Amino acid sequence: MGLHYIGFILPLLILLPNLLFIFFAPRYVPSSITAPPGILTVLERAGQISCFTLPILFGHRIAVQPITSLSWLMLICLIFYYMCWVRYYRSGRTFSMLFKPLGPLHIPMAVFPVLYFSLLALWIESLLFAAAAAVFAIGHLTVSWNTYKQIG
Structure with a gap:
């Protein structure tokens, strides 16, 4: 455990396009979209908070990890995520x-x-990070799928 600038950078990389989202909200939002069940929103938010704060608190642990195929896969996910954001803004x-x-x-997305x-979580071999990612996955994927099915 311990702070390190890497611990701030990793969650910030995912958060950056979302910060733009605050100022450039989506257009043509269907009025028929219904909110997901409250528990899913709670899980999504708890997962987001955990996934964004744990790297900050355990930044030193992340910083001492050697670069592996898992860290390269993280970069690939980030690149595809940014591509999706570019596609959204271009639309x-x-x-x-x-x-x-x-x-x-x-x-x-x-x-x-x-x-x-x-x-x-796999890269730093942390069950705590894995638990946070699992909670985030359950909430975020389910909430997003719910919306996707409503607009599809």
Whole structure:
């Protein structure tokens, strides 16, 4: 445990496009979208908070890890995630683009952050990080799938 700048950078890399989202909200949001069950939103938020804070608290542990295929896979997930964000902004911020499949992969903008944090857990061999990623996965993927099915 211990702070290290790497622990701040890793969650920030996933968070950056979402910060733009605050200022450039989606357009053409269907009024018929219903909120998911409250427990799923709670799980999603708990997972997000955990996945964003644990790397900060355990930054030193992350910083001493050697670069492996898992860290390269994290980078690949990040690149695809950014590609999805570029696609969203190029579409004129159309709401449905947040959920549009990328090839055969449904809800890629939910899948890539989940994979990113799951790979981080594997990379540093942490059950605590894995638990946070699992909670995030259950909440985020289910909430996103719920919305995807409503607009699809």
